[in-house]
Ligand SMILES: Nc1ncnc2c1ncn2[C@@H]1O[C@H](COP(=O)(O)OP(=O)(O)OP(=O)(O)O)[C@@H](O)[C@H]1O
């Protein structure tokens with residue numbers, strides 16, 4: 001099994017002005033293999049979201065390194081990290097971050113707007129992704145008019161717009177009920193099996209964690225169980 | 227390559243303008259208001275400058291007044307001989323002028339001159355100063371050449387009267403009597419405000435209306451010899467006649483420009499205050515400043531937008547609102563000034579009650595003014611939205627992973 005992402009003793013310290021400092025992640029070293037679902041569990045405040053930010057190149061570690069395919073991407077400049085995210089990483093955020101005034105299609109099309117794909121083409125692709133997730137009948141609804149589960153699927157559709165190799169999902173089941181969570185997990189599983197997608201999921205939902213192929217557990221910023 | 231992306235960003239930005247409708251509208255209204263005010267002031271100010279220059283060109287090189295105790299008083303006409311004797315003086319002619327009523331509460335300027343002397347100068351300047359009819363002649367008495375404003379105001383009166391050559395108009399004298407005049411000509415001049423509300427007549431008729439003794443006048447108008455130094459001539463007169471106040475054309479220009487310039491300046495100041503509030507509004511309410519906007523920036527960055535892309539979006543937003551606002555403002559100013567005669571503002575800037583009708587306001591639109599208005603509307607809004615956007619855009623987008 002090839003390792004896609006590897007962290008080497010990464011730390012993330014948020015300083016709120018000394019002496020008030022929060023070590024959100026303390027020396028985490030993990031390996032994420034390609035084409036499987038890796039779960040990150042642990043209680044609230046244990047550093048799961050922070051670790052995902054580091055892996056997803058949304059922030060730089062205070063100490064340590066993040067490798068993707070053996071390249072130390074955490075050391076790269078903002079511009080390169082952004083380009084990498086744009087081309088290869090999909091995100092499902094803890095809060096879904098949809099723009100309520102825009103329609104489902106418009107929301108999903110956003111990641112393509114900073115590329116040379118035409119808006120029309122981006123929206124066509126967005127409709128295709130949404131239909132694939134069973135939202136073909138909600139394409140032109142504003143997301144504010146959609147149910148929680150539907151919004152969740154819009155968010156997933158958006159994360160797939162750049163056909164990512166790596167999908168990072170933070171608490172994907174937080175706003176949906178059990179049946180929908182199962183649907184979601186089935187969808188993820190299908191994509192992993194079909195496209196060799198690498199998925200990293202942070203959650204404290206046992207249902208989600210139970211589906212993962214591999215599991216890390218965090219406590220107080222540290223990886224405690226692998 | 228890359229064009230498609232810019233068009234995507236522009237259309238996204240335009241979507242934002244529509245999405246945050248209330249804020250866009252508030253900004254737009256503020257901008258329209260500010261640019262309308264600035265523009266209408268500028269049109270008048272520039273028109274005034276052009277007009278004043280024209281009237282000064284038609285006027286004398288030097289004006290001599292008499293001061294008693296620091297106040298201007300009437301001049302004995304026999305000063306004329308004295309002034310004529312200074313070297314470099316080509317012509318000296320007495321003028322008697324002041325303000326009078328035509329019975330409707332509107333004041334107009336009455337100017338009495340020596341027809342032959344004045345006429346010869348005007349001919350030599352080459353100004354085609356009388357449009358209809360003729361100029362005054364030496365033997366004329368109780369005859370007048372009137373400005374277009376008098377024609378306009380009589381035509382607009384309750385019972386309209388067409389004032390043309392041959393018409394008879396009565397002026398109210400200083401002691402309440404009526405004196406009837408016959409119109410012999412109507413001015414057509416580059417200088418609108420100078421001649422618009424003016425009645426030109428012989429010096430004795432003017433003296434009768436204004437209550438001057440026939441041996442005195444208001445001031446002496448002097449034209450210098452061609453090629454002589456006007457300042458040197460003025461200095462000689464000033465030194466030679468201690469009671470005189472000598473004003474050269476440049477000095478008169480300075481006084482006039484200062485008077486009008488200051489008034490326009492106050493309006494411009496007012497305008498800047500308004501503009502500042504627009505900027506403040508833009509700051510507090512802008513896409514760039516709010517939490518919602520900060521989250522949007524974080525989201526876009528997480529999804530792969532570069533800092534520069536985000537700035538471009540914000541720029542498109544501000545530019546579209548500013549250009550629209552400034553264009554509407556300029557259009558409104560044109561309507562307000564040119565079609566409505568700038569009610570309120572014109573009277574304030576011109577600063578006199580002599581303005582008769584809309585036609586009397588000098589207006590000029592110039593490319594630099596329009597350009598300035600666009601620039602002034604654009605730059606603050608651009609700064610107010612792009613700077614906070616830039617500050618958001620350079621921060622790490624990891625905050626989007628959190629629900630705040
Ligand atoms: N920007 C920040 N500034 C300061 N402290 C922060 C910041 N972000 C996170 N923290 C702190 O870091 C710690 C870990 O936060 P994190 O969001 O990674 O936890 P989590 O495991 O995702 O929790 P949850 O399950 O509730 O989402 C928390 O104590 C939090 O207060």
Ligand SMILES: [Mg+2]
Nearest residue numbers: 048049094170
């Ligand atoms: Mg979290």
